Amino acid sequence: MQTEKLPRREREKLRQRQEMLAAAFDLFSQKGYHNVSMHEIAVKAEFAIGTLYRFFDNKEDLYKALVLEQCDKFEDAVARAIGDGDDEVEKLRNYVRTKGERFRGNLPFVRLFLAESRGASFNIKAGLDEELRKRYYAFLERLALIFDSGIKNKRFKNVTDPYHLAVALDSVVDAFLLLWLDAPERHPYPEDPDTILDIFLKGLVDP
């Protein structure tokens, strides 16, 4: 973003917005949507509450903006990782590694999504906002393309639908990360991405 090119007023506005989002981010990720008040956010962001409402229509709106912004960043990083790499296996390795790094290096981000889930959640990406869901599906398609290309190259055997493989890989990465989050020593996230990847590459039974 070329914020430097914007008029001073616009830049200032953007900066304020970022400060509000930052304050909200901290609070929401620590306490969950329902346990944070607009008053609290305003105090933390050092703005009057009315100013908050000049930038966001309501609490829901603020939350959505926050989530989308965070997802943007995350997605960009992961998408870049998918792009990098000479062959399909390399690309998948980059994906597993990058997602792991990003996730573990940005715990508040993760908590933003988990903080609200009271007690338990069996889900992945369910209850997603329409917008977020669309993005997630688009991402899965991109991941599926790698498997597809690998199959077309004969680098991979044609055992299952590439989309299914994408769903599976992504969910397994999530699962390992969440185990790690819960008990890092008990469930260390594998430094070597092949630890996860091999589950898909090597079969359990011979053909």
Added chain:
Amino acid sequence: MQTEKLPRREREKLRQRQEMLAAAFDLFSQKGYHNVSMHEIAVKAEFAIGTLYRFFDNKEDLYKALVLEQCDKFEDAVARAIGDGDDEVEKLRNYVRTKGERFRGNLPFVRLFLAESRGASFNIKAGLDEELRKRYYAFLERLALIFDSGIKNKRFKNVTDPYHLAVALDSVVDAFLLLWLDAPERHPYPEDPDTILDIFLKGLVDP
């Protein structure tokens, strides 16, 4: 549970408790934790609100009891499925099938866990209550035992840690189910469990 052996008074109490939990279940799964009031639950359960508080310390406590009870049922069914089957592959098939059936046949149960997640949730089973987490780990160990036994039998190649395989399989099943939940026509849950299982059994690359 052998409720018949309990004194009449105790039996009565248990029945009341169940009615409260049933009412709470309906409401929480439909509207999410924060959008249900104790008053609402009391009305639906046809008890005075004060009576609710004789059975549960507070709203949080009621919710936890509810979640644990529901998980109990779910786990029992899935554990039974794991037990059934002549060989390891059969057991895994039963697991994939049963989890799918239970999940899809009990949507309110699923919503109980999802209703609250605002906007997004990348996670699986994170934010779990201590108790629930412990159970989940215990369940994973049981699932891992199947892979372990398969490896010891030479039915499976020894490609990865059995615990990792358990984590992976469980998360993939969840992922498919959540896709199905979100858009059943677009993401039909496979009738044949092998569709999912093959991802793990057949490898993508030759050894």
Added chain:
Amino acid sequence: MQTEKLPRREREKLRQRQEMLAAAFDLFSQKGYHNVSMHEIAVKAEFAIGTLYRFFDNKEDLYKALVLEQCDKFEDAVARAIGDGDDEVEKLRNYVRTKGERFRGNLPFVRLFLAESRGASFNIKAGLDEELRKRYYAFLERLALIFDSGIKNKRFKNVTDPYHLAVALDSVVDAFLLLWLDAPERHPYPEDPDTILDIFLKGLVDP
């Protein structure tokens, strides 16, 4: 109302309701609907604000209940006055006298309707709630019946529609009362009802 016959609990409830209405009456009539807060009413009535909301759904609801209750009392008195009297002229005299007395003896009641009108109001009974309007029309019909009966008896000449006469008489009484309210010395309300009545009874021009 036979409040003594009601169960104690009901009686208590009714008493509380009356206290709330009384507090609201005072405040609304002094400051107008928009300048009174629910908090203020709660404090004045010596109840918690939540208790207020157990009796009335919201501020609007409380206001309506108040207005209707006050109108009930007023209407009853005026209706009784219309009933009393041997002939039509006597009935009309009673009406003019009673309305004057009631009105002047219950200033807060009057202010309840005027307090809100900011600055000015050319109207009478406009902006009335559906319910109130219906009542008002019903009352006019009753007043018209007196003129009608007078005409049928030949006691009155048949110069205009009785309903018009009713509208006219009522509005003139209101007008005199409002002038009095504004400046009692300058515009004393006539002790003798004939002062007002004669406007209608005696014509300005000979037939």
Added chain:
Amino acid sequence: MQTEKLPRREREKLRQRQEMLAAAFDLFSQKGYHNVSMHEIAVKAEFAIGTLYRFFDNKEDLYKALVLEQCDKFEDAVARAIGDGDDEVEKLRNYVRTKGERFRGNLPFVRLFLAESRGASFNIKAGLDEELRKRYYAFLERLALIFDSGIKNKRFKNVTDPYHLAVALDSVVDAFLLLWLDAPERHPYPEDPDTILDIFLKGLVDP
């Protein structure tokens, strides 16, 4: 007003003021004083909110200016009507007709006074601002003069105080107009002013 003679700067200011008042008029008459914000007025008038405050001390002040301006126009028209006509009856007819036309042809003006009255209003011109009240009394005196002159001419019998007659006539016209406003088909405003006037001219009982 001879705006052409004023310096350009003054003329400009006056024009701006009129635009503000026009915007406020539309909004207040549609939604009532309390349901219109200064922000809304500023946007509609296409001025900055701060500029609004350079012309009017506060919201109340703006409202008063608006009401007074509107009353001016209305009064002028009605006063002219009173002046016109060869004899007293003709003058009164003109008054009844003109007030009816003005009122019915300028509904927003009427709503300006009614929009705020919550639920009910028994009043006419009560709660009037000091200034408005003075004007209203002055107008009544003018109307009374017609009756007075009629009596002095022997055109009218001397049955009551001319001022009383003025009050009565004005209030009756108001009453008919408000009935019409509320339900035009049910209460059509009489095309022929004599329908109203006759109530005062012809008596109900013979002398």
Added chain:
DNA sequence: GATGAATGAGGTTTCATTCAT
């Protein structure tokens, strides 16, 4: 033991007004 009326802190949101630019 069961009841549910009462509580009041605290939630979200609005808006008249100010004042630095």
Added chain:
DNA sequence: AATGAATGAAACCTCATTCAT
């Protein structure tokens, strides 16, 4: 002079929890 972003008090209303009956 004109602007409009910023302010924050205050509005309405909800609801988890208590406790006298």
